[in-house]
Amino acid sequence: MATATGQPITKHGSGAFSNLWSSIKQRYSARYITRRIIGTILVYITTLIIIFIIPHLMPGNIAYQFVSRLLAINPTISPAKALSIVEAEYGLNHPLYVQFEIYLKNVLLTFPPNFGNSFEFISTPAMRIVMRALPFTLLLIVISQVIAWGSSIYLGVKLALRKNHLSDKVAVPSLYMLYSIPIFWLALIFILIFTIDLHLISSSISVSAGAPFGKVMYALAFPIAIVVVSTVPNHVLIIRSATVDFLKSDFVMALKAQGLKSSTFTLKLMKNALLPSITQFFMQFGYLIGGIYVIESLFSLPGMGTVIITAAIEYDYPVLEAGLFVTSVVMIVSNLIADLLYPLLDPRVSYM
Amino acid sequence: MTEAELKGKNFLKNKFRGIGAENSMWRILFKDGYFRIGAGIVFFFFVLAIVSFFYLPYNPVASTGPLWSPPSYKHWFGTTGSGQDLFSQWMVGSQPTLLVAILSAAVASVVGVAVGISAGYFRRLDEPMMRMADVFLILPVLPLLIVIAAFIRPTNFTAALIIGVFSWPWMARSVRSAAVSIKKSPYIEVSRMNGVPNSSIMKSIFMHTLPIVLANAIFSATGGILFLAYMDYLGVGPVTSYAWGTTLFYAQQANALFVGAWWWIVPSGISIAILATGFSLLGYSMENAYRGVSSR
Amino acid sequence: MIGTVLQVEDLNIYYSTFGKSKRVVEDVSFTLKRGEILGIIGESGAGKSTIGKAIMGLIEPPDRAEGSIIFNGKNILTMDRYLLDRIRWKKISMIFQASMNSLNPVQKIEDDFYSIFRDKMNIRDKRKMEKMTDELLLSVSLPAYVKYRFPHELSGGMRQRTVIALALTTSPDIVIADEPTTALDVITEYFVLSILKERLRQSGSSMIFITHDLMAIMYMANRVLVMEKGRVVESGALEKIINEPENLYTKMLVSTIDR
Numbered sequence: 020m021a022t023a024t025g026q027p028i029t030k031h032g033s034g035a036f037s038n039l040w041s042s043i044k045q046r047y048s049a050r051y052i053t054r055r056i057i058g059t060i061l062v063y064i065t066t067l068i069i070i071f072i073i074p075h076l077m078p079g080n081i082a083y084q085f086v087s088r089l090l091a092i093n094p095t096i097s098p099a100k101a102l103s104i105v106e107a108e109y110g111l112n113h114p115l116y117v118q119f120e121i122y123l124k125n126v127l128l129t130f131p132p133n134f135g136n137s138f139e140f141i142s143t144p145a146m147r148i149v150m151r152a153l154p155f156t157l158l159l160i161v162i163s164q165v166i167a168w169g170s171s172i173y174l175g176v177k178l179a180l181r182k183n184h185l186s187d188k189v190a191v192p193s194l195y196m197l198y199s200i201p202i203f204w205l206a207l208i209f210i211l212i213f214t215i216d217l218h219l220i221s222s223s224i225s226v227s228a229g230a231p232f233g234k235v236m237y238a239l240a241f242p243i244a245i246v247v248v249s250t251v252p253n254h255v256l257i258i259r260s261a262t263v264d265f266l267k268s269d270f271v272m273a274l275k276a277q278g279l280k281s282s283t284f285t286l287k288l289m290k291n292a293l294l295p296s297i298t299q300f301f302m303q304f305g306y307l308i309g310g311i312y313v314i315e316s317l318f319s320l321p322g323m324g325t326v327i328i329t330a331a332i333e334y335d336y337p338v339l340e341a342g343l344f345v346t347s348v349v350m351i352v353s354n355l356i357a358d359l360l361y362p363l364l365d366p367r368v369s370y371m
Numbered sequence: 372m373t374e375a376e377l378k379g380k381n382f383l384k385n386k387f388r389g390i391g392a393e394n395s396m397w398r399i400l401f402k403d404g405y406f407r408i409g410a411g412i413v414f415f416f417f418v419l420a421i422v423s424f425f426y427l428p429y430n431p432v433a434s435t436g437p438l439w440s441p442p443s444y445k446h447w448f449g450t451t452g453s454g455q456d457l458f459s460q461w462m463v464g465s466q467p468t469l470l471v472a473i474l475s476a477a478v479a480s481v482v483g484v485a486v487g488i489s490a491g492y493f494r495r496l497d498e499p500m501m502r503m504a505d506v507f508l509i510l511p512v513l514p515l516l517i518v519i520a521a522f523i524r525p526t527n528f529t530a531a532l533i534i535g536v537f538s539w540p541w542m543a544r545s546v547r548s549a550a551v552s553i554k555k556s557p558y559i560e561v562s563r564m565n566g567v568p569n570s571s572i573m574k575s576i577f578m579h580t581l582p583i584v585l586a587n588a589i590f591s592a593t594g595g596i597l598f599l600a601y602m603d604y605l606g607v608g609p610v611t612s613y614a615w616g617t618t619l620f621y622a623q624q625a626n627a628l629f630v631g632a633w634w635w636i637v638p639s640g641i642s643i644a645i646l647a648t649g650f651s652l653l654g655y656s657m658e659n660a661y662r663g664v665s666s667r
Numbered sequence: 668m669i670g671t672v673l674q675v676e677d678l679n680i681y682y683s684t685f686g687k688s689k690r691v692v693e694d695v696s697f698t699l700k701r702g703e704i705l706g707i708i709g710e711s712g713a714g715k716s717t718i719g720k721a722i723m724g725l726i727e728p729p730d731r732a733e734g735s736i737i738f739n740g741k742n743i744l745t746m747d748r749y750l751l752d753r754i755r756w757k758k759i760s761m762i763f764q765a766s767m768n769s770l771n772p773v774q775k776i777e778d779d780f781y782s783i784f785r786d787k788m789n790i791r792d793k794r795k796m797e798k799m800t801d802e803l804l805l806s807v808s809l810p811a812y813v814k815y816r817f818p819h820e821l822s823g824g825m826r827q828r829t830v831i832a833l834a835l836t837t838s839p840d841i842v843i844a845d846e847p848t849t850a851l852d853v854i855t856e857y858f859v860l861s862i863l864k865e866r867l868r869q870s871g872s873s874m875i876f877i878t879h880d881l882m883a884i885m886y887m888a889n890r891v892l893v894m895e896k897g898r899v900v901e902s903g904a905l906e907k908i909i910n911e912p913e914n915l916y917t918k919m920l921v922s923t924i925d926r
Contacts, residue, residue: 058502058505061502061506062505062506062509062510065506065510066510069510069515073515073518073519073522074522076519076522076523183728183729188404191405191655192405192408192648192652195648195651195652195655196644196645196648197644198651199593199596199597199643199644199645199646199647199648199651200640200643200644201597201600201601201604201616201640201643201644203601203604203619204600204604204619204636204640204643204644207619207623207628207636207640208636208637208640210628211628211631211633211636215628215629215631216631268768269763269764269768269769270768270769270770270771270772272720272725272763272769273761273763273769273770274771275725276723276725276755276756276760276761276763277755277756277760277782277783277786277787278751278752278753278754278755278756278757278786278787279752279782279783279786279787280752280786283782283785283786287771287774287782290773290774291771291772291773294773302508302541304511305508305509305510305511305512305513305514306512306513306594308511308513308514309511309512309513309514309516309517309601310513312513312514312517313601313604313605316605327514327517327518328517328605331517331518331521331522331607332521332605332606332607334521339518342514343511343514343515343518346511346514347509347510347511350509350510350511351509354509365773366772366773366817366819
């Protein structure tokens with residue numbers, strides 16, 4: 020339209036933007052926004068508390084871990100002296116509530132939040148290690164989920180339309196089966212088939228954080244394929260059941276009666292299916308992200324998963340705390356965005 | 372009890388008769404192929420677990436055969452890199468898996484039902500309780516579980532406990548929405564107007580949500596199986612027991628993959644998937660049957 | 668037979684729930700003549716709407732329909748999907764029961780029209796589609812801006828008229844109206860019915876008008892079938908049914924009219 024009438028495209032764009040803005044104003048009340056933000060803060064604080072508690076679940080003092088590591092590097096230092104220095108450094112000689120206070124101050128009032136230096140890479144701040152790994156993980160999640168989600172919407176709707184047919188009856192238990200396969204086992208089988216037996220792909224392509232994009236993608240292709248195969252069944256089942264729910268509604272009957280082309284029909288249903296499944300997707304995110312972490316660690320990719328799992332096994336508390344913190348923030352933010360986007364995608368919903 | 376209360380009680384009772392009636396949920400369930408398959412799978416592993424208490428071909432952790440032996444007549448599932456019998460390990464592995472699955476589902480159910488019903492019934496509790504559930508839903512559950520397990524080195528029971536603690540919100544959400552819709556239904560309104568006490572109405576609501584609770588508990592059990600597998604595989608699971616995930620952990624440690632010892636990896640992984648699928652199918656068919664019954 | 672557009676013979680429809688099959692329409696036969704409005708009246712659960720669905724070819728397994736519904740010399744019940752889709756909406760269209768919910772909630776009204784233009788009438792020019800939509804909306808006394816609205820932003824009467832406009836988009840031979848005014852208040856109902864009648868007169872379409880509302884039947888129909896428990900218990904011209912009812916149910920129905 021814009022080119023046909025000779026009007027500049029930018030004008031059209033700004034119109035769309037002002038439309039968006041006015042619909043945002045229509046759909047959310049200040050009360051809703053405040054409530055949502057308070058909710059987010061609540062989640063944030065809960066997360067901080069849980070992250071603080073986890074290291075204290077372990078009997079004994081965190082500092083012992085650190086000192087024993089120091090002793091391994093340099094056996095000549097005096098354990099008692101080192102212990103007191105480390106305790107002072109990490110504030111471990113204070114009572115628990117004071118420690119909590121220091122922790123909150125370090126996390127809430129400094130930017131970026133300060134979790135102290137890593138135990139393993141002694142002079143590196145934990146947060147820096149985690150932030151270096153974050154883009155990699157985000158890349159993996161976004162690419163794999165765009166592929167998985169896109170194909171699942173199509174498959175889920177198609178499957179729902181074939182409900183009561185043989186193909187659906189076979190597909191549902193098979194999808195449950197695929198969904199129930201732990202992602203690490205799927206990865207092992209993939210490696211067994213494609214690397215060990217067929218020699219098609221090398222499973223251990225090493226990349227570091229600063230590698231060129233092409234090389235990163237090359238290294239990521241195999242893990243992404245595994246994540247896609249492992250998450251598609253879950254998405255398809257969610258979308259299928261959402262679609263089955265609304266297939267009974269009157270408007271679908273009306274659509275069928277219109278005898279539209281099957282591509283038009285499917286496309287319309289895909290739009291309807293998209294919305295109810297978005298919330299479901301984000302509810303599963305906590306599980307999904309865990310699976311992706313395990314895959315990263317299995318392939319030794321320089322992502323958050325490798326960082327966190329290594330830190331958990333090595334008891335590198337600062338890195339661990341920072342890792343969990345960043346993971347939680349990613350989840351909180353993506354949930355918030357999904358929640359706020361929802362009414363823009365679904366015209367019926369408004370948060371008043 | 373006044374006449375009105377009695378009337379209300381009978382009213383509730385009559386409404387319930389649906390459960391035993393001809394077209395009840397259970398009848399529908401037993402005709403459902405998915406339910407039969409699911410029940411068959413779960414039953415098989417239960418029997419396996421019970422048998423493994425009394426009889427094992429070999430000691431699962433002792434070296435009882437040749438190293439790296441593929442499946443043979445003597446060792447059905449082959450042996451590990453140190454000569455342990457994998458069939459015995461597989462049999463033993465069903466015990467902790469089922470135990471943790473059921474215990475974690477029980478924990479999730481108790482918390483979830485308590486939160487869900489009270490949130491659905493008392494309007495004042497609704498908002499705070501559901502916000503709390505939302506908090507737990509947003510947490511990165513699997514990474515947290517792995518890390519917590521790494522720190523506390525759980526037993527089967529503590530593992531089930533922490534898995535349950537992180538998986539109740541799903542239960543709470545669906546129980547709450549069911550409770551709200553039942554509470555709004557005309558017959559509950561009538562019995563409230565007739566003066567039936569709160570406690571018996573709540574009991575009635577609970578009875579009505581029971582199928583949903585059961586279906587969700589079964590889904591939680593599926594989650595429990597998988598969470599435990601992740602823990603065990605990463606070597607942070609219960610140290611006192613030998614689950615399928617543990618087998619996979621040792622396989623990974625011994626580089627079974629690169630030796631090509633597929634028999635060390637395949638049976639345990641498939642069993643995790645099959646058992647979880649069995650539970651999923653049970654839950655799925657129950658959910659379907661409940662929907663079918665309640666929509667008529 | 669000249670003048671007959673649709674012939675239904677020995678129609679039996681079975682619904683299946685959890686493996687049990689139940690007959691909801693029993694041995695129904697009737698013909699529909701060109702330009703005629705045939706009323707089907709009966710209490711809820713009498714199988715009226717099911718007949719409407721069967722004519723649209725919407726009875727799907729596990730439910731099944733037996734008998735024949737002859738349109739243009741072909742049986743709709745045995746048609747494959749391809750032929751069926753060529754008849755649907757182009758030759759036979761339908762106004763659904765509770766048409767409040769028969770518009771897709773997540774798309775604008777214009778999308779409903781445009782997909783019919785594109786798929787059924789092969790019109791792809793955006794301007795032309797817009798213009799035709801405006802005309803169709805105008806013909807049911809709706810302003811043009813309605814096309815930019817979502818269904819939930821319209822009132823019941825407006826939605827109802829939108830659905831009528833949609834059903835008449837292609838000027839089909841037959842329109843099936845399944846309780847088109849049940850959810851409306853009396854004044855809106857009269858308004859909608861008068862628009863419907865006028866539009867039918869203009870396009871020359873025949874109509875099967877399904878309702879449980881005797882007043883609406885009296886206003887709309889030329890000929891009436893009375894249904895009870897899946898069977899046609901009485902049929903004939905409107906005047907005959909009103910003045911000399913034979914069946915007990917029809918007598919009771921007619922006795923509700925205050926004369």
